[in-house]
Amino acid sequence: MKQYKGYLIDLDGTMFRGEEPIVAAVEFIDMLNKKQLPYLFITNNSSKTQKEVSDKLNHLGIYSTPEHVVTTSIATAKYIKNKKQNANCYVIGETGINKALQEEGLETSSDREYDFVVVGIDRQINYEKYANACLAIQNGATFISTNSDVVIPDERGLLPGNGALTSVITVSTGQMPTFIGKPETVIMDEALSIINLSPEETLMVGDNYDTDILAGMNAGMDTLMAFTGVTTREQLSKKDRLPTHQVDNLSEWIERI
Amino acid sequence: MKQYKGYLIDLDGTMFRGEEPIVAAVEFIDMLNKKQLPYLFITNNSSKTQKEVSDKLNHLGIYSTPEHVVTTSIATAKYIKNKKQNANCYVIGETGINKALQEEGLETSSDREYDFVVVGIDRQINYEKYANACLAIQNGATFISTNSDVVIPDERGLLPGNGALTSVITVSTGQMPTFIGKPETVIMDEALSIINLSPEETLMVGDNYDTDILAGMNAGMDTLMAFTGVTTREQLSKKDRLPTHQVDNLSEWIERI
Known part of the structure; x- marks a missing residue:
């Protein structure tokens, strides 16, 4: 089976729900760190800084530095500066x-x-x-x-x-x-540039078909859907184009890392 | 030529522009009063009361009582009460x-x-x-x-x-x-009920094709377009369905009253 060299990962519904961490997601991040695989968190939340987001993740027991966080604000600022x-x-x-x-x-x-x-x-x-x-x-x-x-x-x-x-x-x-944000490619291109991997080498992980999974597809990446948030299996079954992989929760993916 | 028994009349761009009265419109209202023809002002402005609108009209030299004014707020309240x-x-x-x-x-x-x-x-x-x-x-x-x-x-x-x-x-x-407001028929039906005339007997007067003229058409009324506000002759020429009558300004209509 294909091994991915890096991961782009959604936050809300994938890593935590509100103020509660998703246990399987914590184990998933621990394994990425153990295997020394690079990862970035990709969020459409423009209200918080990278440090505020990584502080929240660490507080929930999910290892992150501010550099692990790509917000739509960061992607927007880089997009405009480039223009x-x-x-x-x-x-x-x-x-x-x-x-x-x-x-x-x-x-x-x-x-x-x-x-x-x-x-x-x-x-x-x-x-x-x-x-x-x-x-x-x-x-x-x-x-x-x-x-x-x-x-x-x-x-x-x-x-x-x-x-x-x-x-x-x-x-x-x-x-x-x-x-700029998911499902558009601007934020994904920015994240791929930071992680310094090609779309083919990188897996997009998320719970929301219409933002996370479509963003991955639009950027030419393989996608992993976790049913821990917005999209249900029933909703997914009605979609024309399915994610590359599906899991009930991210602990199922740990052996594939 | 058809004589109308009553008039529904737009305000901004038809009776005044901002704080300036349109002179031809003042003469037009004077003639309606002289001929004792009923009229109502129909406005999509929901922010003002009937009295505030009629006070402004009187200040500009256009005769009005609060009862002459049908705002979209009045029409909305009556619509909801009826439900x-x-x-x-x-x-x-x-x-x-x-x-x-x-x-x-x-x-x-x-x-x-x-x-x-x-x-x-x-x-x-x-x-x-x-x-x-x-x-x-x-x-x-x-x-x-x-x-x-x-x-x-x-x-x-x-x-x-x-x-x-x-x-x-x-x-x-x-x-x-x-x-509720123009070009929808709710406000027009309310106004026709107040003036107590049929759509066929009543003329809708306005400067804005997309609100006033369409509202009149939707309510089954004849329409009079005055080129003193939003819609220009050139814009009107591109429309499929034209108003019943067109004038540069309402003084041209006075002999038809």
Whole structure:
């Protein structure tokens, strides 16, 4: 059977659920470390910094450094910097995206025209932010959104995700954003570049067909679906294209590492 | 030539532009009053009360009482009351919609389950309001939006309209709202009921093809397009279905009253 040289791994529903670690996932990461196989965590959550995410993982008993974490904020900042050094960005979003843009030397100045409008989840969203974003796009700024997730699961139910918040600007300006996060390839290409492996050598692991598994497929990678989160076996059975591998939980994969 | 027994008339772009009255429109309303022909103003603006709108019209020299004004808020409140007396509504919106619901005896209590989620333009929109609306719809509330306008023209440019704000909830819940305002027929049916005339006897007057003229057509009315606002002659020439009548401005219509 094919041996993979590295792993890209989803977080929520794959490594933990809310504040609870998934036991099989902890064992899986321990085995990757034992076999000295490189891995990165890939998350569509733009609100947190790499350090905040790795702190949470370590707290849950899952070994991680900040460098193990690729957030959609990191991928967004690198994508924009690659398009234009020192680009001026109008930002809707929380700490993660603001810090990531700052670290790539991107500006957020109202004193000159904006090159990009960047939208990430923002629980402090208000009308003025939406108005400013729409006006910047009308004035020629390029429209970027960190991820298209329409809901955020919460103990109260399904709350609006960044894909839903972004739609105000899409509908009002008539312009579609470039999405960076899973299932798009921008974040996957960034992760493959960091792990320094080809798509063929790397396995994408996740619980959500529509984001994780499609992201892997779109990037030309093999995929491993774990039924520990969003997608059920029944839902998967209706899909045209199946993941390369399926497991009930990641302990089943340990012998394949 | 056909004589109309009553008129339904748009406001912004037809009677005034921002804070400036359109002179020809003032003369047009004067003639309706001279001939004692009934008329109503039909507006998709849900933020203002009938009195606030008529005060503005009088200030601009256009004769109006609060009863001359049919806002999408009034039409929304009557629509909901007709579906369920004392319905409990979760409301996103400004003074106009809140007052209209209150006057129809509709409740806005967080102490029991919501029957309806009502969304109107809200310049104080925030994440918690969106979250509450999505959760209420997940719990079975019916989703209503006062109007689908995607932009609000402003001196700074095109700001997000209620149709854009509403899309967060549409995208997040996967449910389409019932829209009340133009070009839908709910507001038109309400206005025809108030003016107590048949669609065939009544003329719909407006400057915006996609809202005013389509609303008239959808309600089975003849329509009069005035090129004093949004839609240009060139834009109109590309439409499949044309308004019954077209004028550069409403002074051209005065001899037809």
